[in-house]
Amino acid sequence: MKNPFENLDKTLEHRVRLQIMSVLVANESYDFNALKDLLEVTDGNLATHIKALEKEKYVSVSKTFIDRRPNTRYKTTERGRTAFRKHLDAIEDIIKQQRK
Amino acid sequence: MEEQEAYQKDIESIRKLMERSVKFISLSGLSGILSGLYALAGAGMAYYLIEFSSSSPGYDSAEMHERGMLLNLVGIAIGILVASLITGFWLTARKSQRVGAKIWDATSKRLLINLAIPLVTGGIFILTLLTQGEAALAVPACLIFYGLALINASPNVYEEVRYLGYSEITLGLIAAWCTDYALIFWALGFGVLHILYGAMMYKKYDA
Numbered sequence: 001m002k003n004p005f006e007n008l009d010k011t012l013e014h015r016v017r018l019q020i021m022s023v024l025v026a027n028e029s030y031d032f033n034a035l036k037d038l039l040e041v042t043d044g045n046l047a048t049h050i051k052a053l054e055k056e057k058y059v060s061v062s063k064t065f066i067d068r069r070p071n072t073r074y075k076t077t078e079r080g081r082t083a084f085r086k087h088l089d090a091i092e093d094i095i096k097q098q099r100k
Numbered sequence: 101m102e103e104q105e106a107y108q109k110d111i112e113s114i115r116k117l118m119e120r121s122v123k124f125i126s127l128s129g130l131s132g133i134l135s136g137l138y139a140l141a142g143a144g145m146a147y148y149l150i151e152f153s154s155s156s157p158g159y160d161s162a163e164m165h166e167r168g169m170l171l172n173l174v175g176i177a178i179g180i181l182v183a184s185l186i187t188g189f190w191l192t193a194r195k196s197q198r199v200g201a202k203i204w205d206a207t208s209k210r211l212l213i214n215l216a217i218p219l220v221t222g223g224i225f226i227l228t229l230l231t232q233g234e235a236a237l238a239v240p241a242c243l244i245f246y247g248l249a250l251i252n253a254s255p256n257v258y259e260e261v262r263y264l265g266y267s268e269i270t271l272g273l274i275a276a277w278c279t280d281y282a283l284i285f286w287a288l289g290f291g292v293l294h295i296l297y298g299a300m301m302y303k304k305y306d307a
Binding site for chain 1: 103104107108110111113114117118119120121122202205206
């Protein structure tokens with residue numbers, strides 16, 4: 001049998017990244033501050049992990065101004081959605097295999 | 101084995117986040133029960149008003165009398181709405197403090213917008229009905245638009261809210277055929293259904 005660990009997504013193995021993706025998959029879009037409050041992480045921590053997801057083109061960014069204050073919103077891309085699903089499938093396989 | 105635990109934890113946190121980022125979990129079931137009771141009290145007041153004021157033939161013309169009555173009834177309805185909103189807001193704020201969630205976050209904002217679109221549309225439409233002398237259809241329209249608002253907002257709250265929405269719409273459509281019993285349908289839709297679903301949600305999520 002093939003090793004299910006090979007199907008894990010290296011970028012998504014980090015819990016915060018996986019959490020970011022799960023919020024973005026469930027919602028149309030989410031802004032930086034709301035995401036920070038929800039995940040209870042620091043500015044810097046969140047920024048670093050989002051950067052990593054951006055680099056893989058799993059999320060897209062749109063920057064606008066609301067009342068002259070910058071507002072940064074994130075969306076997941078089709079690529080990100082697929083990667084997230086495959087990663088979950090891989091986790092599922094691992095859990096199943098270890099149960100046997 | 102250790103790894104399996106880590107993955108289980110991952111899955112758990114994903115499930116929780118997906119739900120929490122979409123659903124506003126601080127909504128209080130108790131506020132549903134209370135607003136149902138307000139509505140029943142209001143329906144009682146309206147019944148009293150209709151029954152006992154029409155028997156005294158004043159010097160006003162019948163038309164004037166009817167207009168005054170309509171204003172009183174609309175006043176009662178708005179009073180109940182305001183009382184329900186204040187109670188709902190207060191109880192929800194209290195619950196969100198208890199569960200450690202913010203009352204004003206991305207989810208509650210979306211919830212309010214989704215509620216407001218059908219409600220504002222319905223409100224304007226009903227005002228039009230009243231000014232055009234089609235007051236008989238105001239109650240069915242209230243129920244229908246309220247039901248639509250609930251269904252529109254239901255992805256962001258408990259799933260019971262969607263069924264409450266279906267019930268309100270059904271009741272509204274029936275009420276449109278029996279406008280003589282408008283008050284009874286109003287009491288059923290805003291009173292009894294709120295108490296019923298509020299109690300259900302209170303038992304399931306608040307206790």
